[in-house]
Amino acid sequence: MTIADYSALSVLIVLVVWRTAPMFARWKSISVLCMSHCEISEDQIASRIAQKFRDAKTGWQVAVLVPTDTAVLRRDRIVVVLAFTLLTALAWSYLLWLSADVGMGGMDMGDFRMIPSGMGLMVPAHSPWQTIEFVFVFVMWTVMMVSMMTPSAVPMILMYARVGRHTAPQSTPFAATVWFAAGYFLVWLAFALLATLAQWALERTVLLDSWMASTSNVLGGLVFVVAGAYQWTRLKDVCLTQCQTPFAFVMGHGGFRSDGLGSLMLGLRHGSYCVGCCWALMALLFAGGIMNVLWIAVLALFILLEKVTPFGRRIASFAGMVLIAAGAWLFSIGMH
Numbered sequence: 001m002t003i004a005d006y007s008a009l010s011v012l013i014v015l016v017v018w019r020t021a022p023m024f025a026r027w028k029s030i031s032v033l034c035m036s037h038c039e040i041s042e043d044q045i046a047s048r049i050a051q052k053f054r055d056a057k058t059g060w061q062v063a064v065l066v067p068t069d070t071a072v073l074r075r076d077r078i079v080v081v082l083a084f085t086l087l088t089a090l091a092w093s094y095l096l097w098l099s100a101d102v103g104m105g106g107m108d109m110g111d112f113r114m115i116p117s118g119m120g121l122m123v124p125a126h127s128p129w130q131t132i133e134f135v136f137v138f139v140m141w142t143v144m145m146v147s148m149m150t151p152s153a154v155p156m157i158l159m160y161a162r163v164g165r166h167t168a169p170q171s172t173p174f175a176a177t178v179w180f181a182a183g184y185f186l187v188w189l190a191f192a193l194l195a196t197l198a199q200w201a202l203e204r205t206v207l208l209d210s211w212m213a214s215t216s217n218v219l220g221g222l223v224f225v226v227a228g229a230y231q232w233t234r235l236k237d238v239c240l241t242q243c244q245t246p247f248a249f250v251m252g253h254g255g256f257r258s259d260g261l262g263s264l265m266l267g268l269r270h271g272s273y274c275v276g277c278c279w280a281l282m283a284l285l286f287a288g289g290i291m292n293v294l295w296i297a298v299l300a301l302f303i304l305l306e307k308v309t310p311f312g313r314r315i316a317s318f319a320g321m322v323l324i325a326a327g328a329w330l331f332s333i334g335m336h
Helices: 003-020 022-026 029-034 042-055 070-106 131-167 171-202 217-230 234-244 246-252 260-288 293-308 314-333
Strands: 112-114 122-125
Touching: 022 122, 022 314, 029 246, 070 131, 070 171, 131 171, 131 246, 131 260, 171 217, 171 260, 217 314, 234 260, 234 293, 246 260, 260 293, 293 314
Parallel strands: none
Antiparallel strands: 112 122
16 A cells, blocks of 8 residues: 555545544544655554544544465465354254154154154153253254354354454464354353243243144244344344444454453354344244254244345345234134
8 A cells, every 4th residue: 555545545534534523623633644644654654543543532443454365364264164164064964863853753752742862762741851851952952053043153253353364463363263253152052041941931831842833823923923023123123233244343342352251252242142133033943843944944044144145134124024924824823
């Protein structure tokens, strides 16, 4: 980048900030930077621009990008994609295994219920949950969340690794990225625990069948209506925006963290936005069948399209109308 380029950039920054933010009316000293750029180095110009933004207390994160070898970036991208592709494949393999096991048991259940263990374990239908059943159901939900959410999380993880390479090349950006991903999945682990408790409560009230789907059209209809209405809420929009814009999320929340704890906390924050975006869609599993692999795949695909495509907000809004209509239909059937 030449001195002329920095000059144009400096003038552009001044014009945009001066025009769009009245709070910068006191920030006249930046003009000195634009008038004296020819007498200082490029690094000094960049540092002064960054310092002016910090002094103005805009709340924006200012990062100085360091040139990085393309081969290193490509290697990071390949490693991340392969690792999470393998993780997703293993998760789906486990779900298919569980589904086949539940399907075989469902043909002759009698007065028993199937434990999603993949080993044909059954217990009397009306007996209370034992510890082993709770653990297997929790593992099922955890793996399900990993299989559904990993594909849509990869763009954010890739961006975090890339920003780390550009802003903190002397640290260990790849290790920090692992901590970021760990924080993200910890949030979904907590959600899996809540879903397990919800399944336990529904089974105690005999509202789930052998495929772990709602036995009540009224309940199923209500779940669809709630999920559809949530698609139109402000909270959904805010959370979806955070998930759709990886770079803006990272830079808007303090930028890359070179330490493990900082990356973990940032991953937790991103995971929280993701849960805020998708919790209502996950509730649909109780209506369509927790072990219905086709239903799981449809929801996972929808979440992916909603998050990574440029028209994700329109998809969410349209899906909201469809879900409300489907819920009203199910509810009306249940009431007759």
